Amino acid sequence: xxxxxxxxxxxxxxxxxxxxxLSRRKILPGLFKRFLAGxxxxxxxxxxxxRSEMPREEFQDLAAEAIREFAEEAIGDGDGDGLAAFLDRxxxxxxxxxxxxxxxxxxxxxxxxxRIEAYYFSVAPSLFGDLxxxxxxxxxxDDESRIVVEKPFGRDLESARELNATLARYFxxxxxxxxxxxxxxxxxxxLMAVRFGNMLFEPLWNSQYVDHIQITVAETVGxxxxxxxxxxxxxxxxxxxxxxxxxxxxxxxxxxxxxxPDAVRDEKLKVIRALDPVPPHHIARGQYGEGQNxxxxxxxxxxxxxxxxxxxxxxxIRTMVSNWRWAGTPFYLRTGKRMxxxxxxxTVVFKDTPHSIxxxxxxxxxxxxxxxxxxxxxxxxxxxxxxxxxxxMRLVDVPLDMTFADALGPDGGEQVEAYERLIMDVIRGNxxxxxxxxxxxxxxxxxxxxIEGWIKRGDVPKPYESGSTGPTDSDQLLKREGRExxxxxx
Ligand code: BG6
Numbered sequence: 001x002x003x004x005x006x007x008x009x010x011x012x013x014x015x016x017x018x019x020x021x022l023s024r025r026k027i028l029p030g031l032f033k034r035f036l037a038g039x040x041x042x043x044x045x046x047x048x049x050x051r052s053e054m055p056r057e058e059f060q061d062l063a064a065e066a067i068r069e070f071a072e073e074a075i076g077d078g079d080g081d082g083l084a085a086f087l088d089r090x091x092x093x094x095x096x097x098x099x100x101x102x103x104x105x106x107x108x109x110x111x112x113x114x115r116i117e118a119y120y121f122s123v124a125p126s127l128f129g130d131l132x133x134x135x136x137x138x139x140x141x142d143d144e145s146r147i148v149v150e151k152p153f154g155r156d157l158e159s160a161r162e163l164n165a166t167l168a169r170y171f172x173x174x175x176x177x178x179x180x181x182x183x184x185x186x187x188x189x190x191l192m193a194v195r196f197g198n199m200l201f202e203p204l205w206n207s208q209y210v211d212h213i214q215i216t217v218a219e220t221v222g223x224x225x226x227x228x229x230x231x232x233x234x235x236x237x238x239x240x241x242x243x244x245x246x247x248x249x250x251x252x253x254x255x256x257x258x259x260x261p262d263a264v265r266d267e268k269l270k271v272i273r274a275l276d277p278v279p280p281h282h283i284a285r286g287q288y289g290e291g292q293n294x295x296x297x298x299x300x301x302x303x304x305x306x307x308x309x310x311x312x313x314x315x316x317i318r319t320m321v322s323n324w325r326w327a328g329t330p331f332y333l334r335t336g337k338r339m340x341x342x343x344x345x346x347t348v349v350f351k352d353t354p355h356s357i358x359x360x361x362x363x364x365x366x367x368x369x370x371x372x373x374x375x376x377x378x379x380x381x382x383x384x385x386x387x388x389x390x391x392x393m394r395l396v397d398v399p400l401d402m403t404f405a406d407a408l409g410p411d412g413g414e415q416v417e418a419y420e421r422l423i424m425d426v427i428r429g430n431x432x433x434x435x436x437x438x439x440x441x442x443x444x445x446x447x448x449x450x451i452e453g454w455i456k457r458g459d460v461p462k463p464y465e466s467g468s469t470g471p472t473d474s475d476q477l478l479k480r481e482g483r484e485x486x487x488x489x490x
Pocket of ligand 1: 219
């Protein structure tokens with residue numbers, strides 16, 4: 001496959017929190033891969049900034065180690081000098097977000113205003129305001145500079161509003177890139193290509209033809225070392241308010257007039273604002289138990305160190321998008337940790353044909369469009385055909401399978417991870433795959449009453465077995481409406 005990589009303009013990317021987990025796992029390895037792909041121009045610089053005092057060489061070593069750990073396959077592919085050449089682009093500044101240390105030095109480094117300046121706030125949200133204020137007072141918050149912020153963007157509507165207001169004091173909305181890494185996933189964008197690049201689906205994409213929609217993000221991992229953060233968030237704040245909400249938006253939104261940042265985000269915002277409140281009997285929350293059969297993972301409460309924790313590691317929700325297109329079509333969302341398989345999938349289940357000419361014995365056969373995000377990215381459409389052979393008209397469902405790796409040849413096109421794509425979009429100045437401030441606030445406005453409701457009622461999440469599909473309440477959510485969840489399969 002011919003590479004279509006177009007180098008971006010020369011840039012300086014400052015990573016505040018450069019020695020932290022996200023920088024090591026995603027940002028530095030992601031930049032390295034773009035460097036190898038030829039997208040990062042030779043003049044570009046990556047400047048790690050963190051509190052620790054360390055010489056540049058030590059940070060370069062840290063970056064090299066991170067790349068060896070998290071992008072090993074890329075090193076293997078590149079020429080032997082790739083890593084050394086990338087490390088040459090790396091600098092380090094010891095900086096104090098709340099004091100003056102390091103800021104003059106950074107200001108000097110960023111004095112060439114012909115280059116694109118991007119500042120990645122890979123730090124706790126409580127530091128966003130300090131960093132933004134410092135960038136402004138040291139003359140780095142100019143019209144062209146941009147900042148990147150990570151989730152969690154607030155923990156409720158009020159805190160999200162405060163964060164938005166703080167950032168707005170120093171930067172315009174067009175300069176703020178709020179990352180939701182799900183939007184950078186290949187298949188998530190493909191969802192838009194499939195919906196808006198084909199005539200086939202859009203006419204059927206409404207409550208007249210769609211029975212219901214399921215969105216599942218199942219993980220096999222537990223909370224790992226993030227217990228302290230996770231126990232204050234839970235699956236609702238950690239996954240539903242952002243990642244699942246974004247998937248729901250892309251599935252449910254009206255076609256934007258063009259694929260431009262505000263046209264797309266305007267349509268997503270309308271979906272969020274059309275979401276119904278969720279009553280208690282449309283919510284199922286769970287907490288995972290310990291591992292089975294030689295799997296020695298601790299149960300959720302042990303993992304977070306609170307034997308009485310009421311935080312959910314699993315949640316399933318039934319909601320509705322109350323507008324002309326979707327009134328009457330339920331959307332079922334579920335996500336959980338320590339489940340049977342890692343599988344993220346969106347499923348559109350179409351209605352039965354209005355009348356079966358094959359008689360009742362033929363049973364019910366529905367078209368099902370499933371969009372797999374990970375693993376094995378691809379799209380499958382279930383269609384009904386005649387079972388081959390004699391014996392009359394027996395119907396059978398078969399998949400029309402478009403696993404991208406099969407359909408697009410052995411390379412499956414260029415594999416670009418979410419962070420690689422999103423960081424390059426920041427440099428290119430393309431906000432389409434980033435959340436706008438009003439979107440984040442609207443998502444919290446829907447989320448808050450749900451969380452407040454279960455706190456007020458004192459609800460405790462139901463235990464579920466590690467390696468299962470979540471608590472039985474989750475199955476009931478669909479069963480009582482005559483439906484069932486799709487299998488969670490790897
Ligand atoms: C993060 C959540 O945003 O997404 C994690 O904080 C979760 O809890 C992760 O594990 C899932 O991302 P992915 O890309 O592995 O599906």
